[in-house]
Amino acid sequence: xxxxTRKAEFSAxxxxxxxxxxxxxxxxIFGKCNNPNGHGHNYTLExxxxxxxxxxxxFVVDLKELKDIMNREVLDALDHRFLNKEVPEFATKIPTxxxxxxxxxxxxxPKLRAxxxxxxxxxxxxxxxxxxxxxxxxxxxxxxGAV
Amino acid sequence: xxxxxxxxxxxSASHRLHSDQxxxxxxxxTYGKCNNPFGHGHNYMIExxxSGFVDDQTGMVCNLVDxxxxxxxxxxxxxxxxxxxxxxEFKNTVPTxxxxxxxxxxIxxxxxxxxxxxxxxxEETMMNSFEYAGEDL
Numbered sequence: 004x005x006x007x008t009r010k011a012e013f014s015a016x017x018x019x020x021x022x023x024x025x026x027x028x029x030x031x032i033f034g035k036c037n038n039p040n041g042h043g044h045n046y047t048l049e050x051x052x053x054x055x056x057x058x059x060x061x062f063v064v065d066l067k068e069l070k071d072i073m074n075r076e077v078l079d080a081l082d083h084r085f086l087n088k089e090v091p092e093f094a095t096k097i098p099t100x101x102x103x104x105x106x107x108x109x110x111x112x113p114k115l116r117a118x119x120x121x122x123x124x125x126x127x128x129x130x131x132x133x134x135x136x137x138x139x140x141x142x143x144x145x146x147x148g149a150v
Numbered sequence: 151x152x153x154x155x156x157x158x159x160x161x162s163a164s165h166r167l168h169s170d171q172x173x174x175x176x177x178x179x180t181y182g183k184c185n186n187p188f189g190h191g192h193n194y195m196i197e198x199x200x201s202g203f204v205d206d207q208t209g210m211v212c213n214l215v216d217x218x219x220x221x222x223x224x225x226x227x228x229x230x231x232x233x234x235x236x237x238x239e240f241k242n243t244v245p246t247x248x249x250x251x252x253x254x255x256x257i258x259x260x261x262x263x264x265x266x267x268x269x270x271x272x273e274e275t276m277m278n279s280f281e282y283a284g285e286d287l
Contacts, residue, residue, distance in 0.1 A: 021207055032208060034215060097209030101153040105204065108151065130158035131214070134199075138152040 008051040013082035016043040017098040047126040054118035064118035076110040104133040154201040161230035164191035165245040195273040200265035212264035220262045247274040251282035
């Protein structure tokens, strides 16, 4: 099994707000991120796929194909967008880095054929990143309102 | 879906690697330049990884402000610009980055309960890094 990681960058704006919370709760929980005019980040995306090396091509995955899928499914939809207003997943979910990583996983996983998606890592800033491995099982899934 | 959130922090501290269980000669052989009796320092880069299911009310695994608060109070305030050899946890333990990883893991594990602590990773320099994920893995 070999793991291959492809990086990409995109820039987007967002803000955190839950209509079920009061104005005061939103401000307390989300702090500066609650500013309704939004703010932005340069995100770095790392997509890691895994698979056995094809004996003919020497590839785990055709990088051109992986790049095309990432561009079509993720970057075209997110780059230079206001996530809350322009990306359907965030009509009802708060566009935190956690939910962004999950949305990217859900966009990519069904589209990859040759190799299997192993990890999606999203850097919001150089000192904050989130990893998801597609793990939806766990005793605390329901209790914690698993997405 | 389970999400693993990693946050990076920095602090600077000095240390000297020296074990009372070794002779002077053994200490020099084992630790080399790091055995210099006057100590030396590093800019340590700490990564704390926590995980859990994403709360559907907040979209978060845990509130980052709370994690930052615990790390600020219990790690950065404790270690930044200090001599590690003088800390109680290194009275009888050599302040290698391995042992620093374990010490920080234990402090964060005791002080932060909003999400599962996956691991602590420390870069002592750009050339070497250490990870500790507890003993149950």
